[in-house]
Amino acid sequence: MVRHDRQSRSCLICGRACRPQGGAPTRRRSRLLPPGSVVLALLCLLLAPLARADLEASVDRQLIDENDVIVLEVRYSGQLRGADLRFERLEQDFVILNQQRGHQLRLAEGRPHAVTSWTVTLQPRRRGALSIPGFSVEGQTTDPITITVTEPTPEARRELAEWVFMESDASSDSVWVQEQFIYRVRLFYSEEAVLFGELPPMPRFEEAVVEPMGGPSNRIEERNGRRYQVIERRYAIIPQRSGELRIAPETFVGAVRVTQQGAVRRRNLRLATDGITVEVRPQPPAWPADTPWLPARDLELTESFDPNPPRLRQGEPLSRTLMLQARGLAASALPEMPFGETPGLRVYPEPAILDEDRQGDRLVATRIQSASLIAQVVDFIELPQVSVLWWDLDRDEVRRAVVPGRRLPVAPSTLQPPPPDQVTREPAAPAAAEEQGTPIGEVRSFPLLALIAILLWIGTAALWLLHTLGRHRQTRPTMPAPPAPEQERQRLLRACRADDPGAARNALDRWIRSEGGSCETLLDALPRDRRTELAPLLAELDRALYAPEHDNGWRGSALAAWVQRNRHPTRRTRSASHVLPPLYATD
DSSP states (O other): OOOOOTTOEEOTTTOOEEOOGGGOOOOOOOSOOOHHHHHHHHHHHHHHHHHOOEEEEEESOSEEETTOOEEEEEEEESOOOSOOOOOGGGGGTEEEEEEEEEEEEEEETTEEEEEEEEEEEEEESSSEEEEEOOOEETTEEOOOEEEEEEOOOHHHHHHHHHHEEEEEEESOSEEETTOOEEEEEEEEEETTEEEEEOOOOOOOOSSEEEEEOSSOEEEEEEETTEEEEEEEEEEEEEEOSSEEEEEOOOEEEEEEEEEETTEEEEEEEEEEOOOEEEEEEOOOTTSOTTSOOOEESEEEEEEEEESSSOOEEBTBEEEEEEEEEEESSOGGGSOOOOOOOOTTEEEEEOOOEEEEEEETTEEEEEEEEEEEEEEOSSSEEEEOOEEEEEEETTTTEEEEEEEOOEEEEEEOOSSSOOOGGGSOOOOOOOTHHHHTTOOHHHHHHHHHHHHHHHHHHHHHHHHHHHHHHHHHHHHSOOOOOOOOHHHHHHHHHHHHHTTOHHHHHHHHHHHHHHTTOOSTTHHHHSOHHHHHHHHHHHHHHHHHHHOTTOOSOOOOHHHHHHHHHOSOTTHHHHHHTTSOOOSSOOO
């Protein structure tokens, strides 16, 4: 049994045992305190720990080599009322790689403590003794910290290289201006190592265009008898000025963890590659001075019509599309292709469509220009040729891509009435009628009355029809009109330009249905050449939507080009759907 000493009491504020002075027995009092004293005591218990404030700064190490990094932590325990800490003074001796701020509310001995911490990752700028100055928060100041930076020993370099290293290279050290080359950054780390950190960002230049060639790729590669996991990033760089293009060294900052002989070792690290210089040559002297410079690995200029083969009728539009496709340059470098001027022909061009795709290590640039051609006369129309001059990077020579001119006949329009000289005129009434004395009023009165009766009958029938339709509209819901095929086609083109496979698939279904067909039977109904073009495009779209291992890098330029060339894919299907198959099929 535990005995309680009635002579000692526990203070509600300080928690210690208090005895009355003199040791004499005191008169017994009530154990209950007034309510106000209890609230005051609880506030003292809660606020007393927050009133104590401590400020301290620490680093994970004070002796590092120049390839290493340190982590500085500044911690303040107390109520923070001032502004945030500033670390600009550190940039004289260090590179600030990362900076984070955190807030915590901790419980110590059952009491809350507010803690604010700043964590900064620092990379030394030079060797020697570097100083981290003191920091001041709410009137408190930390002591300065000295960091000693040494040159890494050959053993340390060799040991680190066995765990992790980084490389960068360019596909060519000499290119023409606006010629694309590939720049690669690869990070190697041992199979038994665990790597922490972020890959270097995409390089940026004022005098060059940079395009990422997909996301990071992963593979296994063997070097010096050891197997490494490799993370590779590729970029297409297109210099816009001649001279030297300097690519700065790539830097990786992180940590590596390796288990050796049952012991886990973790080390912060900083890796850097060598800088690269690429010579950018100006335009060759053989290139015409008044022509836009266009270097490419391959270039193709094609033409298509809708309807195909082209048929011109006076006053009716014919759609003509020019497509320029080149490998090894940006789409913004592709020149405009003028349709030219032809007497008796009006040309209404549409906005050009620019697109970039990736095939292997090359950019594939596409420019699509369409125009509506309307003939004004019934005659022959001469469409001028369209040519594009380009520099063949494989042959180092000037070449020309040409779409030859065409001579098209113009037929009379089916929408306009025949000329006045072709209208059949009524023969004049013989004058013998007047000579025979027949009264004109009696001859024309019956046709006039018949015409009035017919008009009255038509008006009555129209009123009855409008009344019937009005009753049907009140009893039956109004069905929305089906969308126009051209509107659905434009939606499909916008989805392809946005590289959105889901929206493209839905828009394709709606477009084919608006044309009177279905996607399930579209390939079977198409001619063989158009089916060969469309089948791989639909397969690629399905892989982007349903294949779990796909990288979601779907590009809609190819499908958009097919849609531009085939404005009415089911037209031939509908015309042929009423034709019975032959009785005896032949192969």
